[in-house]
Amino acid sequence: MSIASDLLRGSTDTIILAHLLKGDSYAYEINKNILRKSGGSFEFKEATLYTAFRRLEQSGCISSYWGDEDTGARRRYYTITTKGRNMFYQNQKEWQNARELIDSLVGIWEDTDGK
Amino acid sequence: MSIASDLLRGSTDTIILAHLLKGDSYAYEINKNILRKSGGSFEFKEATLYTAFRRLEQSGCISSYWGDEDTGARRRYYTITTKGRNMFYQNQKEWQNARELIDSLVGIWEDTDGK
């Protein structure tokens, strides 16, 4: 049953910022990109997706504007800000630390000390 | 400042189960082992720690008994159950999947498709 969502919880914002680093996009498209990149195994729930974008905008990491398509559903495009870029690099480092920490804590380690 | 706790959120139970896999222990000791293993960079907050143990016991993954030390603070020891063992191996697999997924989503990837 899909990927345990609590494991992704701390990476939601970072994943979104990573996509916007490549250029402006809109929530729905980013989610479909994630689905494709994960080989169909993961995408955000819609409620999670849109609240994440709102959170990121409110904290000044991204800014938005309406697309001007005159056909089909309207799209809200997002741009990553300087603050968002910094946040991303920071989060990326934190992820690397956390990953190594968890790896060392959930692995089947050999004894590290006598006793 | 320390490790972002949201990144650890989904691994709390797995980390505890991993320790109990090596033998019975008590909450405080496990937390200090975590602190030592992380090189002093991480340990659970007490409230988080004890609620996690209670959660695991209520879900049948661990069982507890009071230690019989007749000196010092009393200790509640925990034993991992068969259910807990299965849970651990399951969680460990999920962690590996999640880790790879996040790695692929927060990395600076090269283009994967034309456009």
Next chain:
DNA sequence: CCAAGATACCTTGACAGGTGAGGTACTACG
């Protein structure tokens, strides 16, 4: 001897993020 710190446990209330369930509006297809 007594204060401080370590050991070891516990609970409560607030808060943040994820999510099910619901909604809107447009386009395309058969």
Next chain:
DNA sequence: CGTAGTACCTCACCTGTCAAGGTATCTTGG
């Protein structure tokens, strides 16, 4: 015309974290 896809949004609920408070015992330094 009904269904499915695109694309957005909101609300109420649940779960896990954590600051803050508490209890009790033992050890160590002044």
